[in-house]
Amino acid sequence: MCFETSRSVTEQPLPFAGGVAVFCFEGFAMTLALEGSMRERQAFPKLLAKVLVGITFVYVLFGFCGYMAYGDETKDIITLNLPKNWSAIAIGLCVGLKFTFPIMVHPLNEIIEQKLKRNEWLQKHQYSNETGSVSKYVIFTTRTLLVVGLAAIASLVQGFGTFASLVGSTLCALISFVLPASYHLTLLGPSLNLWSKSVDVFIVTCGLLFAVYGTYNTICRSVKCKVILSKNEHSGNRKLLRRKRECTAVFT
Template sequence: MAINDVAANDDASIPLINSPSSRDRTSAIQTLGNIIVSIVGTGVLGLPYAFRVAGWFAGSLGVIIIGFATYYCMLLLVQCRDKLESEEGQEDSKTYGDLGFKCMGTKGRYLTEFLIFTAQCGGSVAYLVFIGRNLSSIFSSYGLTMVSFILILVPIEVALSWITSLSALSPFSIFADICNIIAMCFVVKENVEMVVGGDFSFSDRTAIASTVGGLPFAGGVAVFCFEGFAMTLALEGSMREREAFPKLLGKVLAGITFVYVLFGFCGYMAYGDETKDIITLNLPNNWSAIAVQIGLCMGLTFTFPIMVHPLNEIIEQKLKRIGCLQKHRHHYHHETSSVSKYVIFTTRMLLVVGLAGIASLVPGFGTFASLVGSTVCALISFVLPASYHLTLLGPSLNLWNKSVDVFIVICGLLFAVYGTYNTVAGL
């Protein structure tokens, strides 16, 4: 899950992302890395299970369609921002919330920020569920459950969330990304060995699920894996050669889509109907597999504060507007009164406790990822970009572009409604 562009006013606190107003903009290579960091997360480890539910062919086709739709709708956002900047000037970089305000007024801004806030909460909860599930599987002999490990994490995450400058945590973000890559490579290696050396029959693997509900379930997981729309405008605006962004984004998303299909396909081929909702839980109980799982959990533990940072920013901005936080600004690194610090520490603690409480109630990682992907992620990724594009650029669009926008809005809404119903009904 990506970092919210609502936090773009605190440039130093967003690792690997430069502000559009920064003197030193990012190169193509840096932007490439930023796109990967913004999109690829823990959701990919649930793709093999999604392929098990939908079938390997339906799952592969669904990931490809979602990848293409993600690319198209990200470009729609960039076009909307360019239109808005051309009308109002480029003194201030326009955010996703600004687009909502331009299209629907204050309600549009609140709706956009609420959906982004909810999606960010979903990503943060997914982190806790992932850590709890993996640690409980490693230390199952001690009788500790997923909820036990989540509760153990609470004081650690509260303390880390009190760090006001997240630049100190950026090395852990890089560490987590390296662990993700190592884990994916290790899982693929284990899967290939299972297929080549095990009792494997291709005919035993379902191509298309016989149940209709399997397709929207897998689609929700795929949308969850691609969710990075909150960073689209910040990534494009931070690039030194902004006109090259669409081509670069297309190449990166094509590569990510290929890796997602390969990863989901290999995982399902290796374990079949035994594929678990987090593929690392299928790994053998040896030192190398345990090391990969622990490395992933450690990296996610220290990057959790980065995930919740945009949430803290939104909450604290709202509190400032109603006068709960009175800050005495002297320069960029301002001082705060003791009352303000107390309020900040309290709200951050309550946020972590609330997210941990939600994570403790999650029945399964795959089910939760599908639910978040089918609801808020689908609205942020497809419905809002297409509707904003239709509103802002409607008069200048030809019939084909208008039809595509309407088609995306309708399909996105239907997918959100049915996907949510299907996931909740399957609980």
């Protein structure tokens, strides 16, 4: 690959890349559950810092190697650039999803099941001698529906990069920045000093600004790509053809 023909980094794609970067750390919401399950909770902050540094290094190195190898032809999912006959890659991804998916869905399952357990009808039929434990079958059904629903959403996503940036700019930004600082400020506000309150307000403000601008940038990028793809594909404009190829990669 020749980097002389590659485009330089500009400020326009940075919000899009920022949304994808936040999406990569969506598992940060698991920190409270992990801390609660640790035997020595006082060691959790150091462990968390080491893990974040290690994961960030792997992400940056992996992305750098991908662009070094494929340049502007790099797909949203780097495995799409690999030869199609590499079945080991597909098997490795399936194994990875098998072990990581239950961990990521566990907090959502806990919330749903806690609400179901407080349901009066389920409490009434939980230990029925005639029907057995109804609540157990209801919980299994909700878990199945959740997995099927998430699989359906994943299969309908056309452009993973655009979807990742949109989710990172909205849900992940709120979960990672806005909500934790808001809870900390609300619950411990009277006992916090001015500096701590200022930090919380700063994080909430930056998180909201990032969410709004990142979402706007991602939506505008998607709309612009659809407009470009709708134009005449036989145009002789080389710049337009190049942008069509880029937009095709966004929605594939």
